[in-house]
Amino acid sequence: MSEHAYANSETFKLSIDESSPSENGSVMEAMGSIGTNLSGISLDVAVSADEIQSISGVFASNVEDFSMLIGRFTDIESATTEISTQIADAESIANRACAEIGSSHGTIETAREEIAELLKAVSVGQERMAELSDVLGKVGSITNTINNIARQTNLLALNASIEAARAGDAGRGFLVVANEVKELAQSTANATSEIETALTEIKSGFEHLADTTKQTGETAAKVQTHAGTFADILLKVSGDIQVIGKATTSIDEKMDDVQQTCGLFRETSGTVSASLTESSTKLSDIARTMRRVSDDTDAFVLFSATCGANKNEAVVIRLAEDAAKRVAELFEQAIATGELTEEELFDRNHTEVPGSNPPQHLARFSRFNDAHVSPIIEEIVASDKRIAWCASIDDTAYISTNTKAVSKPQGKDVEWNIANCRNHRYFDDRTGLRAAKNRDPLLLQTYQRDMGRGNLVPMKDISAPIFVRGRHWGGFRIGYTP
Numbered sequence: 001m002s003e004h005a006y007a008n009s010e011t012f013k014l015s016i017d018e019s020s021p022s023e024n025g026s027v028m029e030a031m032g033s034i035g036t037n038l039s040g041i042s043l044d045v046a047v048s049a050d051e052i053q054s055i056s057g058v059f060a061s062n063v064e065d066f067s068m069l070i071g072r073f074t075d076i077e078s079a080t081t082e083i084s085t086q087i088a089d090a091e092s093i094a095n096r097a098c099a100e101i102g103s104s105h106g107t108i109e110t111a112r113e114e115i116a117e118l119l120k121a122v123s124v125g126q127e128r129m130a131e132l133s134d135v136l137g138k139v140g141s142i143t144n145t146i147n148n149i150a151r152q153t154n155l156l157a158l159n160a161s162i163e164a165a166r167a168g169d170a171g172r173g174f175l176v177v178a179n180e181v182k183e184l185a186q187s188t189a190n191a192t193s194e195i196e197t198a199l200t201e202i203k204s205g206f207e208h209l210a211d212t213t214k215q216t217g218e219t220a221a222k223v224q225t226h227a228g229t230f231a232d233i234l235l236k237v238s239g240d241i242q243v244i245g246k247a248t249t250s251i252d253e254k255m256d257d258v259q260q261t262c263g264l265f266r267e268t269s270g271t272v273s274a275s276l277t278e279s280s281t282k283l284s285d286i287a288r289t290m291r292r293v294s295d296d297t298d299a300f301v302l303f304s305a306t307c308g309a310n311k312n313e314a315v316v317i318r319l320a321e322d323a324a325k326r327v328a329e330l331f332e333q334a335i336a337t338g339e340l341t342e343e344e345l346f347d348r349n350h351t352e353v354p355g356s357n358p359p360q361h362l363a364r365f366s367r368f369n370d371a372h373v374s375p376i377i378e379e380i381v382a383s384d385k386r387i388a389w390c391a392s393i394d395d396t397a398y399i400s401t402n403t404k405a406v407s408k409p410q411g412k413d414v415e416w417n418i419a420n421c422r423n424h425r426y427f428d429d430r431t432g433l434r435a436a437k438n439r440d441p442l443l444l445q446t447y448q449r450d451m452g453r454g455n456l457v458p459m460k461d462i463s464a465p466i467f468v469r470g471r472h473w474g475g476f477r478i479g480y481t482p
Contacts, residue, residue: 052286080258087251098241133203133210143195150188153181295445302444302462316387316462316480317442319380324464324476326376327392331468340368345468348396353424357414360424361398369401370423377403386480388449388459389422392466394474397428397436418452435463435477449479 161179301313334340350361363369373392380390381403389403400423401407407423428436431447443463448456463477 076258083251130210133207139195143192147189147192147196150186150192153184154186154189156181298444298446298460302442306442312482313444313462315384316460316478317444319383319387320390320462320464320476320478321442323376323380323390323478324466327373327476328466328468328473330372330376331466331473334368334372335469340365342469345473346471348394348398350396350398356410358418358421358425360410360421361426362424363394363398363400366400366424373401374404377401380478381405384480386482388457388479388481390476390478391423392474392476393427393432393436393463395436395472396426397432398426399477400424415452418450419455431461435461435475438463438475439465439472441465443475 160181302317304313306314306317331340331345335342335345344364347364350363353360353362369392377390377392381387389406391399391402393399402423406420408420410417410421426432429447431445434445435443441464445461445463447459447461449459451457458481459479460482461477461479463475465475466473
């Protein structure tokens with residue numbers, strides 16, 4: 001409708017011209033009133049369209065969030081399934097461990113009983129060792145007695161030999177007996193010596209055996225103590241494992257509840273997500289419709305201004321047309337004098353300024369624009385208090401030179417930069433791109449100017465295309481409040 005409205009403006013003007021002067025005056029007055037009213041309506045509609053689109057964006061974002069949540073709940077369901085499997089494995093392992101611990105406990109108890117029997121046997125052995133040691137002591141005492149008797153016998157035999165020698169032939173028989181007794185005494189002494197040696201060795205062996213038996217008993221007692229402690233530990237571990245088994249069973253039941261809850265939430269989220277998607281689509285459609293209404297309204301306002309009916313808008317429109325022509329002439333003159341080449345003017349490989357935020361870029365024509373287009377911009381801004389800003393824009397929506405008030409050096413505050421550093425930047429939103437690509441004589445738009453920190457300023461944008469040597473370079477934009 002907007003293109004149709006503007007395209008038929010000449011036809012409409014002809015029909016007005018053919019009417020009587022009084023009729024023309026009434027029509028023009030009505031057109032002006034309608035144009036003024038529609039200008040405000042267009043502003044409201046554009047703002048509403050942006051707000052609806054913003055709400056649609058929120059819905060779309062919510063859909064993405066729900067999709068992510070659904071995905072996460074699917075992951076949780078998978079995780080709970082895996083956990084349930086692991087819990088089942090853990091429960092099985094716990095049951096096996098309990099069975100093995102029970103078996104081990106039985107084995108240890110048997111070992112404790114056997115060790116107890118061994119301790120009894122060792123104790124009896126120690127008692128028998130003590131008895132044998134006493135017997136050996138008695139045998140040693142008897143051996144000593146025999147040894148003493150042998151010495152005395154030997155002494156008596158010696159005395160008898162002496163007396164037999166004195167008796168001569170009469171004591172020769174007695175001498176033989178005395179010698180035999182002496183030999184017997186010596187043999188007895190030798191035997192008792194050997195017995196003493198054997199007894200000493202036997203006693204030493206018994207003492208060593210007694211010590212070994214004692215140590216064995218002590219070791220067995222320690223083993224019995226440790227076995228008892230280990231058995232107690234096994235009983236405690238078995239009890240703990242049984243508790244764990246019960247806990248895993250409880251956890252498994254809870255996992256089932258979690259799975260069911262996740263599944264229910266996933267289904268509900270899917271329904272809500274579908275509803276939000278549908279609402280977002282409808283809101284986007286409404287926003288597009290409202291933008292078309294705003295565009296059509298702007299087209300009628302522009303038409304009323306070009307007809308001379310809406311004089312408030314006509315003033316700004318003439319400024320935009322005039323500025324576009326002046327900038328085009330400035331470019332062509334610079335090319336003619338060699339100050340600027342056509343290649344530089346139409347070069348679109350703009351270089352980003354390092355560290356700038358939001359990003360700023362420098363074009364090959366930026367220095368020329370800053371020096372020669374800036375005076376035109378400042379002159380226009382000063383001519384009408386309704387004008388907030390104006391700038392030349394190339395066909396990629398790049399603004400090299402902007403109003404000085406918003407062309408300050410960037411600082412560290414990004415939000416401040418958004419509002420105050422609006423030169424050497426791309427403004428490729430819907431309004432900016434339409435102005436950059438427009439080749440019709442004029443384009444009127446209504447939009448919200450983003451000044452950072454959530455500050456959106458409703459504004460009208462009138463733009464006129466700039467042609468240089470027959471080539472479309474871009475346009476000249478003026479932002480103003482109606």
